[in-house]
Amino acid sequence: MKKNIITVILFTILNIVSIGAQSVLIENINIIDVETGKIKKQQHIHIENEKIISISSKKNIPADGTTIINGTDKFIMPGMIDTHIHFFQTGGLYTRPDAIDLRKVVSYEDEIQFAKDIITDNFKRYLRLGITSVMDVGGPFYNFKIRDSIVKNNLSPNVFVTGPLFSPYQPEAFSKLEDIPIEKISTLEEASALFNKMLPYKPDFIKIWYIVNKDNPAKKNFPIVKHIAELSHKNNLKLAIHATDLNTAKLAVKAGADILVHSVRDEIIDDEFAKILKKNKVTYIPTLIVSNNYTKTFFSELSMHPQDLNYANPKAYASLFDLEGLDSRLIPERFRKIRGSDKQKDAIRLRFKKFDSVIDLNLQKLQKQQINIATGTDAGNIGTMHASSYIQEIEAMQKSGITPNDIIKASTINAAKGFGLDHQIGSVTEGKLADLVILNKNPLENIQNLNTIHEVIKSGKILNISNLIKESPEQVVQRQVNAYNARNIDAFMDTYADDIKIYNFPDEISMEGKEKMRERFKDMFEKVPNLYCNIKNRIVLGNKVIDREYVRFGEKYSSVIAIYEVTNGKISKVTFLR
Numbered sequence: 001m002k003k004n005i006i007t008v009i010l011f012t013i014l015n016i017v018s019i020g021a022q023s024v025l026i027e028n029i030n031i032i033d034v035e036t037g038k039i040k041k042q043q044h045i046h047i048e049n050e051k052i053i054s055i056s057s058k059k060n061i062p063a064d065g066t067t068i069i070n071g072t073d074k075f076i077m078p079g080m081i082d083t084h085i086h087f088f089q090t091g092g093l094y095t096r097p098d099a100i101d102l103r104k105v106v107s108y109e110d111e112i113q114f115a116k117d118i119i120t121d122n123f124k125r126y127l128r129l130g131i132t133s134v135m136d137v138g139g140p141f142y143n144f145k146i147r148d149s150i151v152k153n154n155l156s157p158n159v160f161v162t163g164p165l166f167s168p169y170q171p172e173a174f175s176k177l178e179d180i181p182i183e184k185i186s187t188l189e190e191a192s193a194l195f196n197k198m199l200p201y202k203p204d205f206i207k208i209w210y211i212v213n214k215d216n217p218a219k220k221n222f223p224i225v226k227h228i229a230e231l232s233h234k235n236n237l238k239l240a241i242h243a244t245d246l247n248t249a250k251l252a253v254k255a256g257a258d259i260l261v262h263s264v265r266d267e268i269i270d271d272e273f274a275k276i277l278k279k280n281k282v283t284y285i286p287t288l289i290v291s292n293n294y295t296k297t298f299f300s301e302l303s304m305h306p307q308d309l310n311y312a313n314p315k316a317y318a319s320l321f322d323l324e325g326l327d328s329r330l331i332p333e334r335f336r337k338i339r340g341s342d343k344q345k346d347a348i349r350l351r352f353k354k355f356d357s358v359i360d361l362n363l364q365k366l367q368k369q370q371i372n373i374a375t376g377t378d379a380g381n382i383g384t385m386h387a388s389s390y391i392q393e394i395e396a397m398q399k400s401g402i403t404p405n406d407i408i409k410a411s412t413i414n415a416a417k418g419f420g421l422d423h424q425i426g427s428v429t430e431g432k433l434a435d436l437v438i439l440n441k442n443p444l445e446n447i448q449n450l451n452t453i454h455e456v457i458k459s460g461k462i463l464n465i466s467n468l469i470k471e472s473p474e475q476v477v478q479r480q481v482n483a484y485n486a487r488n489i490d491a492f493m494d495t496y497a498d499d500i501k502i503y504n505f506p507d508e509i510s511m512e513g514k515e516k517m518r519e520r521f522k523d524m525f526e527k528v529p530n531l532y533c534n535i536k537n538r539i540v541l542g543n544k545v546i547d548r549e550y551v552r553f554g555e556k557y558s559s560v561i562a563i564y565e566v567t568n569g570k571i572s573k574v575t576f577l578r
Contacts, residue, residue: 022460023048025062029071029438031055031428034078034412037405037444045076047434050460055430067462074454075442077408078427079132079157079435081415082390083285084261084376087122087146088139088181090115091312091385092319098171099294099382105322105330108173115380118313119146121469123156125311125387128468130453132435133158133415133425135376137207137240137261138165140179144201157458158435160204160419162240166191166228167209168216182209188227195231205238205419206231207261210248218248222255229256238420246273259283259418261376263359274369283418285376286363288396292352293383298335299345300324302383304486305392310494312385314471314478318535320383321485325534325550360400367402374415375407394447404447434460473566474538477545480564480571484533487525493518497570505561505577530554543567 024047031040046054054060062068089095094106095115126134134157136143143161151159170184185191195206208225212218225241232239233256240259241252245266252260253276260277263286277284296302297320308317328336338344367373375397377389397407416426425433436457441449456463471479476495483491493514502511511517525531530552537548545564550557561577 022050023063023066024069024434024457024460024462025060025066026069026071026076026436026438027059029069030073030075030442032075032077032408032442032444034409034427037409039075039442039444045428045436047457047460050434052428052430052432052434055428069438069455069462071438075439075449076428077437077439077443078412078425078432079437079456079458080130080390080411080450081133081135081375081426082126082131082377082379083135083259083283083374083415083418084137084287084378085134085386086139086181086378086380087119087136087143088112088115089380090118090316090319091380091383091389092316093297093322093382094319095380096382097173100298100335101173101332102326102330103173105326106319108177112177114316116142118316118386119150120154120156121313122386123151123154124469125313126157127155127456127458127463128453128465129307129311129387129390130437130450130456131157131387131390132437132456132458133160133421135204135419136161137205137376138162138181138209140164140177140181141198141201142179144203147204155458155463158425158433160421162203162205162207163198163201164194165207165209165242166194166224167211168221168224169209169211169213185224188224191224191228192231195228199235203237205240205259207240208242208252208257210241210243210252212245212248218243218245218251222251225252226255232256238418246270249273250276253277253280253282257282259285261285262287262378264362265355265359268358269362269365274366274371277366277371278369281372283372283374283414284366285374285418286359286397286400287376287378287393288356288359288363288400289389289393290378290381290384291355293381293389295348295352297383298323299339302486303392304488305388306488306491307388307391308385309479309483309486309488309491310388311469312388314475314482317385318478318482321482321532324532363397364401367406372414372418373402373406373410374418375411376415391450394450398447404444407447408443471569473543473545473564474540476566476569476571477547477564481533481535481547485531487529487531489518489522489525492521492525495571497567497572500571501573503573503575505563505575510576528554 026045028042031043044056044059094102094111097103097108141163147159147161164183166185167182170182174182183194229239238258240261241257242261243249243252244262246264249264377393379386379389394407413426416422438455440452440454443449480495498514504510532552534550535547536550539546543566547562549560563575564571565573
């Protein structure tokens with residue numbers, strides 16, 4: 001009797017395991033070997049229980065219940081990794097009051113809550129773009145809740161985090177927060193206290209914001225940096241350090257940095273420094289676009305990149321246009337003067353152009369020296385949006401002279417190695433986590449082919465990318481407004497249904513059909529360069545979004561009420577009241 005009961009229990013357990021197991025077979029696909037930059041043609045990949053269990057040139061006989069993907073003429077690569085993000089920042093205009101203080105417009109408490117509200121939305125945007133792992137390199141203790149709780153209860157990339165940044169300098173805007181993202185550390189004792197407070201949360205690594213100014217020269221804080229490095233390594237944790245000038249970067253590496261999270265931008269790297277990086281196996285994350293995105297936002301000269309228009313969180317991205325519509329009295333005086341002075345703007349542009357030329361040369365030099373370079377965006381900072389900034393960072397890397405092969409390596413296996421995760425992720429290899437991206441075209445031939453995503457597989461689960469991002473009616477309407485302000489006809493029309501009907505209140509139809517609408521707005525976008533739609537008020541009722549819009553056409557202004565109706569993720573009807 002006991003034997004029968006045990007048999008039944010064992011059979012039940014095995015049956016449950018069998019039901020829960022996910023089996024996927026990808027047939028006849030071209031594997032991008034990110035280590036060598038070569039293609040392994042017509043391979044068969046078997047995935048079981050989140051991992052790649054076999055790769056073979058011979059076709060397997062699938063077991064019952066196996067999902068089969070036909071990979072003929074397609075390419076597969078490991079999921080990409082963003083090695084530098086911040087979840088406590090939204091990418092929007094109000095996210096860094098230490099950079100531009102607009103707390104009279106949006107309170108910082110509200111902005112922090114918004115950052116929390118969009119975390120799961122950002123997860124899906126990362127996955128939609130083939131980014132299956134992210135490293136949050138500094139934020140409040142809430143970061144650990146994101147990794148340990150929110151990730152487990154939501155579809156998400158792999159999330160690796162640290163807690164507050166150790167720093168000799170703390171912006172005033174952060175000093176009175178209950179959960180502080182940047183802690184001011186002035187002594188060895190303070191460094192030990194923060195480290196010991198953080199350790200029970202099991203950080204994935206440690207981060208120092210090695211800020212240098214006249215009150216805090218790099219040498220002054222070197223003993224503290226070295227002490228933190230020793231604590232990190234004693235506890236088997238890698239140390240990431242923010243250092244943007246060569247002298248500080250040298251001291252960071254001397255202290256024990258494993259990762260430099262920004263480019264050296266003040267002077268050309270010397271051979272000695274390159275050799276030290278290689279000897280100490282230091283990973284170098286260039287973060288090429290983040291600084292310029294601040295100035296582009298402050299000058300209202302946004303790049304309007306298609307990835308931002310199509311995939312950034314619409315509300316966060318919309319805030320970047322707000323300086324155009326804010327009462328000038330709410331904008332800090334320093335920024336008012338700069339925005340109104342072509343001379344000052346030109347001087348700032350020239351300064352950043354010089355930085356960029358040094359950064360690019362340093363990246364080329366380190367690439368030739370075979371330093372471990374990894375892709376990171378610093379997403380969350382003003383103008384650098386979560387997920388959608390990644391391809392822009394890659395484009396900047398290519399513009400600096402890095403080949404598609406080396407970029408893909410930086411975005412996968414190099415990133416994994418830098419954080420000690422190459423045994424888990426970073427390549428299409430037996431035994432590794434099945435985080436994979438299937439592409440219609442080969443990115444080794446053209447890096448833009450990273451945009452030809454056919455499927456994303458996360459931990460062995462096939463994601464439906466067409467339905468991965470389910471935007472609310474308000475998000476759809478806001479994305480339409482963003483595209484209007486960008487005068488991007490493709491992104492604008494993407495928000496409308498094929499059978500769109502536009503009315504003048506109450507029921508006078510003024511336009512019908514997507515093609516007619518495209519013709520009219522395309523002509524307007526081409527002829528009117530100074531378009532700007534400012535949303536004064538918004539009401540959301542189910543699938544209806546009612547906006548009071550203040551619209552600028554060249555030098556003319558008009559007010560209008562727009563009632564949008566959204567059906568199946570597209571705007572199906574608009575009624576205007578003028």
